[in-house]
Amino acid sequence: MSRSGSGRIVVAAGGGVAALKTPFLLRRLREAGYEVRAAASERALRFTTETALAVAAGGPVGTEARWFAPEGGALHLELARWADLMVVAPATAAGLARAAAGLAEDLITATVLAGARRVLWAPAMNPEMWHHPATQANVERLRAWGHAFVGPEHGALAAVGEGEGLGRMSEPETIVEHVRHHLTPKDLEGYTVLVTAGPTREYFDPVRFISNPSSGKMGYAAAEAARDRGARVVLVSGPTHLPDPWGVEVVRVERAQEMYEAMLTRFDEADAVVMAAAVADWRPTETAPEKTPKQAGVNTVELVPTPDILAELGRRKKTGQVLVGFAMETQQGRERARAKLDKKRLDLIALNFPTRAQSAFGSEFNEVELIDPSGHVEVTGLRSKRDVADRILDRIHDLLARKEAERNAQ
Numbered sequence: 484m485s486r487s488g489s490g491r492i493v494v495a496a497g498g499g500v501a502a503l504k505t506p507f508l509l510r511r512l513r514e515a516g517y518e519v520r521a522a523a524s525e526r527a528l529r530f531t532t533e534t535a536l537a538v539a540a541g542g543p544v545g546t547e548a549r550w551f552a553p554e555g556g557a558l559h560l561e562l563a564r565w566a567d568l569m570v571v572a573p574a575t576a577a578g579l580a581r582a583a584a585g586l587a588e589d590l591i592t593a594t595v596l597a598g599a600r601r602v603l604w605a606p607a608m609n610p611e612m613w614h615h616p617a618t619q620a621n622v623e624r625l626r627a628w629g630h631a632f633v634g635p636e637h638g639a640l641a642a643v644g645e646g647e648g649l650g651r652m653s654e655p656e657t658i659v660e661h662v663r664h665h666l667t668p669k670d671l672e673g674y675t676v677l678v679t680a681g682p683t684r685e686y687f688d689p690v691r692f693i694s695n696p697s698s699g700k701m702g703y704a705a706a707e708a709a710r711d712r713g714a715r716v717v718l719v720s721g722p723t724h725l726p727d728p729w730g731v732e733v734v735r736v737e738r739a740q741e742m743y744e745a746m747l748t749r750f751d752e753a754d755a756v757v758m759a760a761a762v763a764d765w766r767p768t769e770t771a772p773e774k775t776p777k778q779a780g781v782n783t784v785e786l787v788p789t790p791d792i793l794a795e796l797g798r799r800k801k802t803g804q805v806l807v808g809f810a811m812e813t814q815q816g817r818e819r820a821r822a823k824l825d826k827k828r829l830d831l832i833a834l835n836f837p838t839r840a841q842s843a844f845g846s847e848f849n850e851v852e853l854i855d856p857s858g859h860v861e862v863t864g865l866r867s868k869r870d871v872a873d874r875i876l877d878r879i880h881d882l883l884a885r886k887e888a889e890r891n892a893q
């Protein structure tokens with residue numbers, strides 16, 4: 484089962500210049516699979532248009548002009564009951580103040596007050612306004628009622644001559660991530676998941692190394708999915724171009740040896756390990772302290788194996804801990820993956836197909852076969868890396884539950 488994008492979301496635009504981005508947010512949410520409805524305050528329509536919102540939402544926009552229907556329906560009640568989550572983007576200082584005071588005089592605050600089940604605010608304002616004790620007190624009050632916030636973020640501000648500061652609305656993609664987080668069932672709450680991602684670099688002098696093209700996307704997707712499902716997540720990452728995922732403890736390493744040490748010191752805390760990193764199998768015997776000068780003719784670099792991190796974790800694995808590895812094979816995939824599973828004492832191995840066009844290194848998609856110790860093979864088919872990650876976490880969830888039941892029966 485895929486956990487991406489299911490739920491009904493009301494996106495309400497408040498009256499700030501960031502309302503320009505609200506149509507993009509609606510579009511991104513629909514692309515992620517959510518059902519959306521748009522609403523806008525009177526002032527928001529100075530910065531964006533009803534048509535832009537309607538096109539992006541794929542349906543009519545709730546406005547104050549149409550708040551009460553001719554037959555007597557009230558939009559704030561209807562929206563509040565329909566939505567699984569209400570996202571206010573942008574949220575203004577005045578909007579937060581009205582909501583915190585219960586002043587339901589505009590459509591957005593009225594919908595919040597009418598009992599929207601969950602509310603996620605994406606504030607956008609001048610930094611002085613954001614830092615003002617009045618705004619901060621309002622935010623605290625809303626948080627205490629269970630409301631959530633995304634941003635504001637540091638960056639270029641819209642008003643002329645204002646430069647940079649903490650006040651920009653989070654980008655639509657970031658808001659979608661938070662939506663996903665809030666709507667995902669927390670079935671991994673109470674568990675710690677240790678994830679590795681990316682390549683390692685094995686230097687033979689200070690500026691040259693052996694590595695591989697791993698982007699880290701699979702491991703980062705696993706870390707984010709585990710976070711959204713309520714787990715405490717530690718991500719041990721080799722060098723990647725990806726930003727640190729929010730809500731995850733990120734440990735950056737370069738060499739296999741550093742990854743080995745980072746994993747071993749944290750392994751005792753882990754209930755599950757997802758070893759998605761493409762650890763280099765060899766390292767140069769020596770790393771020259773200075774850059775080696777270019778020489779004519781044939782040159783050789785002597786290599787020794789790096790420590791096998793997963794095999795070591797397999798040796799140290801205690802009852803109840805779940806270990807998941809990846810195997811990247813270009814031939815005899817299943818047999819080799821199965822052999823690794825046994826040798827490294829894994830609970831599950833995800834077999835990748837690096838030479839298939841869509842699931843190659845760096846792709847947004849992946850296709851894996853999940854093989855367990857009984858030899859059972861589950862074929863995921865080509866999906867987003869996030870969906871593959873969620874499928875692996877479904878299996879981890881079942882394994883953790885089974886191991887817990889076995890322990891209780893002893």
Ligand code: C5P
Nearest residue numbers: 758759760762789790791792793808809
């Ligand atoms: O043996 P092979 O490298 O094919 O096994 C792949 C699995 O083992 C991956 O999960 C990878 O992260 C892990 N691995 C490791 N340490 C190594 C090499 C691979 O933990 N030195």
